[in-house]
Amino acid sequence: MKIVSRMIFAQIMKNSLFVLLTLVALFAFFDLIGQSGNIGTSYSMGQAFLLTALILPTRCYEVLPIAVMLGSIFTLSRLASTSQFTVLRVSGIGPWRFCGMLLMPGIVLVICAYLLGNLVAPPAQRLAKEFKLDISGSAFTGKELDSGIWVRDVQRNEAGEPKKISFVNVQ
Incomplete structure (x- = not known):
């Protein structure tokens, strides 16, 4: 059971991280495109990249629940499509035990979201606002x-x- 739990934990974490990085990269690109009107007039391209980098922790916090959901669905659908889920059920893993296996990556990701949302994102957002005010001179x-x-x-x-x-x- 420990091997199966570790496999499901690792797959959910890996797939959720992949989806998170993809979504954050997409939103960072949109943020950079949104600043394109100010590049060259208010601030330089390097400052735009720095401003976008300071916004990334907030974007991660906003997108994390969606990334976890999509990563989990992808992991479970892969288990079902390769009949691994059926083999696990036949081998004696009941629905409640399987829910317990899914609970562990959920708890770890909730703790990560809490730490990101309370320790990392607010100071980065404040720095981004101060930096934008400094470069705009407002x-x-x-x-x-x-x-x-x-x-x-x-x-x-x-x-x-x-x-x-x-x-x-x-x-």
Whole structure:
């Protein structure tokens, strides 16, 4: 049973990772295309790549559930198409035991999604916003959020360089 559990775990993880990388690459390409109007006027191509790279953890977090679902479906359909699923059922693995085997990669991927969504994506998203404000030279960013409007206040020295940057939340 341990061998079968490890095989299913490895196949689901491998296929989910492949789907995740494919979807993230597709969304990164779309993000880069979306910035094409600003390349050359507001910022360079290298800055556009850096901005897209800073958005990638958020994209991974958004796409991870879909990637896990598609990777799991692909894995289970391959087991069914090669009759391995039938052999497992005939060998004595019941539906509840098979659900237990599927639960392990699910728990690992939920923990990965939690860590990605709470530890990696928010700082990267904040850095992306700050970087975009720095390269655009804008001192104001207003988003209608539940928490109000966030305004960026830039105090400059005599040479025109930013001396102090602070963010103010206006309710």
